Amino acid sequence: MILKSTLRRIGAALIVMIGISMLIFAIARVMPGDPARIALGPNATAEQVAALRFERHLDASLPVQYFEFLKALSRGDLGRSLYTNRPVTTDIAQFLPATLELVVVSAIIMVLIGLPLGIMSAHFRGRVPDHLGRLIALIGVCTPAFVWGVILQLFFGYFWPIFPIEGRLLETTPVPQGPTGFYLIDSLATGNVSTFFDALHHLILPALALAMSGLGQTARLTRANMIDVYDKPYVEMERAYGFKPFRIATRYAFRPAFIPTLTILGLEFAAMLGNAFLVEKVFGWPGLSRYGVEVIIRKDLDAIVGTVLIIAAAFLIMNIVVDILVGFINPRIRLAAGKG
Amino acid sequence: MSEPGSPVLPKRGGSKAVAAYFGNPLSVGGLLIVVVIVMLAALADYVTPFPDHVGPIGDFAAMNTGPGETYKLGTDTMGRDLFTRIIFGYRLSLIMAVVVLAIATPIGVIVGLVAGYKGGWTDYVLMRLTDVFLAVPPLVLAMAIMGFLEPTLMNGMLAITAMWWPWYARLIYNVTRAEAQEGYVLAAETVGASTAHILFREILPNCWPSILTKMTLDVGFVILMASSLSFLGLGVQPPTPDLGSMVADGAKYMPDAWWLSLWPAIAILLVVLGFNLVGDGLREAFEAEG
Amino acid sequence: MTEAVLAIRDLRLAFGSRRSQSAVLHGISLHVRAGEKVALVGESGSGKSVTARLAMGLLQESPKVHATGSIRFDGIEAIDGGPEIARRRGNRVAMIFQDPTSALNPTFRIRGQFRDVLRSGGRRISVADADARAEAALAEVSIPDLKRALDSYAFQLSGGMNQRVMIAMALANRPALLIADEPGTALDVTVQAQTLALMHDLTEKRGTAVLLISHNLGVVREFADRVYVIYRGRIVEHGTTAQLFRDPLHPYTRALLAAIPKISGGGLPDLPERSPDFESPMITHEGCGEPQGFSA
Numbered sequence A: 001m002i003l004k005s006t007l008r009r010i011g012a013a014l015i016v017m018i019g020i021s022m023l024i025f026a027i028a029r030v031m032p033g034d035p036a037r038i039a040l041g042p043n044a045t046a047e048q049v050a051a052l053r054f055e056r057h058l059d060a061s062l063p064v065q066y067f068e069f070l071k072a073l074s075r076g077d078l079g080r081s082l083y084t085n086r087p088v089t090t091d092i093a094q095f096l097p098a099t100l101e102l103v104v105v106s107a108i109i110m111v112l113i114g115l116p117l118g119i120m121s122a123h124f125r126g127r128v129p130d131h132l133g134r135l136i137a138l139i140g141v142c143t144p145a146f147v148w149g150v151i152l153q154l155f156f157g158y159f160w161p162i163f164p165i166e167g168r169l170l171e172t173t174p175v176p177q178g179p180t181g182f183y184l185i186d187s188l189a190t191g192n193v194s195t196f197f198d199a200l201h202h203l204i205l206p207a208l209a210l211a212m213s214g215l216g217q218t219a220r221l222t223r224a225n226m227i228d229v230y231d232k233p234y235v236e237m238e239r240a241y242g243f244k245p246f247r248i249a250t251r252y253a254f255r256p257a258f259i260p261t262l263t264i265l266g267l268e269f270a271a272m273l274g275n276a277f278l279v280e281k282v283f284g285w286p287g288l289s290r291y292g293v294e295v296i297i298r299k300d301l302d303a304i305v306g307t308v309l310i311i312a313a314a315f316l317i318m319n320i321v322v323d324i325l326v327g328f329i330n331p332r333i334r335l336a337a338g339k340g
Numbered sequence B: 001m002s003e004p005g006s007p008v009l010p011k012r013g014g015s016k017a018v019a020a021y022f023g024n025p026l027s028v029g030g031l032l033i034v035v036v037i038v039m040l041a042a043l044a045d046y047v048t049p050f051p052d053h054v055g056p057i058g059d060f061a062a063m064n065t066g067p068g069e070t071y072k073l074g075t076d077t078m079g080r081d082l083f084t085r086i087i088f089g090y091r092l093s094l095i096m097a098v099v100v101l102a103i104a105t106p107i108g109v110i111v112g113l114v115a116g117y118k119g120g121w122t123d124y125v126l127m128r129l130t131d132v133f134l135a136v137p138p139l140v141l142a143m144a145i146m147g148f149l150e151p152t153l154m155n156g157m158l159a160i161t162a163m164w165w166p167w168y169a170r171l172i173y174n175v176t177r178a179e180a181q182e183g184y185v186l187a188a189e190t191v192g193a194s195t196a197h198i199l200f201r202e203i204l205p206n207c208w209p210s211i212l213t214k215m216t217l218d219v220g221f222v223i224l225m226a227s228s229l230s231f232l233g234l235g236v237q238p239p240t241p242d243l244g245s246m247v248a249d250g251a252k253y254m255p256d257a258w259w260l261s262l263w264p265a266i267a268i269l270l271v272v273l274g275f276n277l278v279g280d281g282l283r284e285a286f287e288a289e290g
Numbered sequence C: 001m002t003e004a005v006l007a008i009r010d011l012r013l014a015f016g017s018r019r020s021q022s023a024v025l026h027g028i029s030l031h032v033r034a035g036e037k038v039a040l041v042g043e044s045g046s047g048k049s050v051t052a053r054l055a056m057g058l059l060q061e062s063p064k065v066h067a068t069g070s071i072r073f074d075g076i077e078a079i080d081g082g083p084e085i086a087r088r089r090g091n092r093v094a095m096i097f098q099d100p101t102s103a104l105n106p107t108f109r110i111r112g113q114f115r116d117v118l119r120s121g122g123r124r125i126s127v128a129d130a131d132a133r134a135e136a137a138l139a140e141v142s143i144p145d146l147k148r149a150l151d152s153y154a155f156q157l158s159g160g161m162n163q164r165v166m167i168a169m170a171l172a173n174r175p176a177l178l179i180a181d182e183p184g185t186a187l188d189v190t191v192q193a194q195t196l197a198l199m200h201d202l203t204e205k206r207g208t209a210v211l212l213i214s215h216n217l218g219v220v221r222e223f224a225d226r227v228y229v230i231y232r233g234r235i236v237e238h239g240t241t242a243q244l245f246r247d248p249l250h251p252y253t254r255a256l257l258a259a260i261p262k263i264s265g266g267g268l269p270d271l272p273e274r275s276p277d278f279e280s281p282m283i284t285h286e287g288c289g290e291p292q293g294f295s296a
Helices: A002-030 A035-040 A046-055 A062-074 A088-123 A128-142 A145-159 A183-189 A193-230 A233-240 A245-252 A254-283 A288-297 A301-329 A331-339 B015-023 B025-042 B082-118 B120-134 B138-147 B153-179 B183-190 B195-231 B243-251 B259-289 C048-055 C083-088 C110-118 C127-140 C146-150 C159-172 C189-206 C217-223 C241-246 C251-262
Strands: C004-016 C021-033 C037-041 C065-073 C093-096 C177-181 C209-214 C226-231 C234-240
Touching: A002 A062, A002 A301, A002 B120, A002 B138, A035 A046, A088 A128, A088 A183, A088 A193, A088 A245, A088 A254, A088 A288, A088 A301, A128 A193, A128 B259, A145 A193, A145 A254, A145 B195, A145 B243, A145 B259, A183 A193, A193 A254, A233 A245, A233 C093, A245 A254, A245 C110, A254 A288, A254 A301, A254 B138, A254 B195, A288 A301, A288 B138, A301 A331, A301 B138, B015 B025, B015 B259, B025 B082, B025 B259, B082 B120, B082 B153, B082 B195, B082 B243, B082 B259, B120 B153, B138 B153, B138 B195, B153 B195, B183 B195, B195 B243, B195 B259, B243 B259, C004 C048, C004 C209, C021 C037, C021 C048, C021 C065, C021 C209, C021 C234, C037 C048, C037 C217, C048 C065, C048 C177, C048 C209, C093 C159, C110 C127, C110 C146, C110 C159, C127 C146, C127 C159, C159 C189, C177 C189, C189 C209, C189 C217, C209 C217, C217 C241, C226 C241, C226 C251, C234 C241, C234 C251
Parallel strands: C037 C209, C037 C226, C093 C177, C177 C209
Antiparallel strands: C004 C021, C004 C065, C226 C234
């Protein structure tokens, strides 16, 4: 049953994914201008443009074009980047891990700081720690990630230089070889502890800059949901039976409040995938962003479509994971699933 | 509730909401920030010390000077007064936000109303379409749209509008779904009111508090999004003053010319914070009014 | 006469900010002696539930609650709440709620919640001991499949079953006083009667004092030894159950009793008009005065 509901979610995600591919395809093809001309630039000859139009089926009707696009997609072919002159999938495989590592570490920071901050606010509702927590959360939400990047760089990279401000590793540190492309994991897998710490050292500032907005949102949601839960009869029962206030805050009121919070965290993850572009630019992070911005500026059609699709897919996968997690945490859903 | 003998008070009251709003110092502070910024931006030509620094040319004798007597916040690499450019940047940001919301909100509201009220296939198609937009990180979608367009002010607004309406569709859809079951809607249906009447005269008025609250919050968030785009070089092009590009340009001269990035960065934070505080205050005020 | 476990004297309560307050209780005095069953009867909004919550120190933390007077319980003063009364919650005094199912946390099994009940007041108890005691407590309230009940979530059990679990939790630490706030009103009448009988027997056997908060005169008549009638934040009549039902003296009590036959289940009707007579002074039946001096 839990398998069945998961399959249904995957099915729904696939429909949305097809929708996204149509949307991005439509944007790419319907926009004014000849995509082949845009892609090749003003110096290309008419023959070159015509050749590209033929190669990309640009003279066919839109449905035919879309069908060709889907056919290629089903073979795992996202086309060729005119910028790098390599298959788009190769480019993405090279740049995606750095972005994902950054986003995953940010998501961990977001949860590890945002949840306690929200719990603290709810527990001390209306008192000084609450005001402080809400202020931190609010400033987190209201500040774009690149502003955090610049501020963190300025203070912890220049004025008090305790963190590096660029790249994933020192130039002297050998790049860890491994299957994941996550330096933290690959370095540990090969037993290279100094590389691990160097990679971590480089990750902290950008990950924090990227986490701030989601962290604030997490704290705000946790606080709001916990305050709802504090009004429930079972919390009164827990107080009437002498449960310690700290234990109620961190356990008995937290878990029911965490279920609705978790479903929203998926959206925060999406925002992070987007904001990663900003943070990567600030910290010279060699991820998908540099590539993405570059291909956008160069009107590199296939590469743009591919990048957007991959990011959308990452978001949808994350949402499915969140849904499954919610099912496991919420006993009503878990038990209903177990029965069937 | 209005007192019978007081013709001055409007019928629907609102005094509770006003009291709730002004009872919260944070909401008042937010309003203050917003009013000051809007006034400065509106009167930018008169209140800024160097209005001609909006263009590409500044005071070349004073390039890259730190905060001081003449240039309170310092100058940029062209010798242009940062304070002046930040205020003009505010003007541009506010215009963008207003235009984007003026287009995105009605689209989203209509989609949400129709999908929520009609149900069935209309609902399914419209809301799946909304889901598609919501499943791409907003910044990435706006970037992709910008990728096929020239980076101009108009196109920037277009890109942001295209990714903004689904949020209103989602919000109004949920409200409409709940309201459609209410007695007053059923009553209107029984007397044969037209769909348009029910949507815009019966249901929509109940959505106004949520719409106004969200729009206020969103002025800040549209500015945030626009500055993010221009930070990536996908927004307004120089020499037009733009907060996001100012941060990006200044970052190249860190840490020596720290003021280049820091002031516009704080300027963005302030305006988003201001509109957020006002939005939160409005939400509480509407809740207090009930 | 035995000593009072709970003695409330001239309890006044106002809600609100410093500028605008609304008074809810206007000087309530009542007491419950060891092993005694006392009912506090009134309409909803009369202040009976807040009285019970104040006695447990549950409301005093809020800056909007302003309580004066005296609440003596178990040798301590609880009018301002605080750690002393907090330490006694769950073991010296326990509470049973209106709807047992919503009073149990839906995201934790009964077992975990029971462990924390047994740990109330900072007691240390091993997991194995706690589970053994929880099973023993559930056996006493005649729950058939102990392990299954402990491993269930509240939403998997029936309302009557949850009520039994609540009673087991309430009595597990042998409290001196049990406060029952409209117990089982959310359940159907038969189940409600069963669980009330169960509660009656268990508290009788152990000599646990009970303060029953109710709007149901039928339940009160069956259950209580002594009754306080509360109307708009004031006690209007106080007597033994026999005295009060045989010879109601206060106009409000009379109106209540006169209204009973018209409604089913013995619940309180919403009296249509508010007679000024209802505001007349409190009547105390013979032999039912408040104890002099604080012995609790």
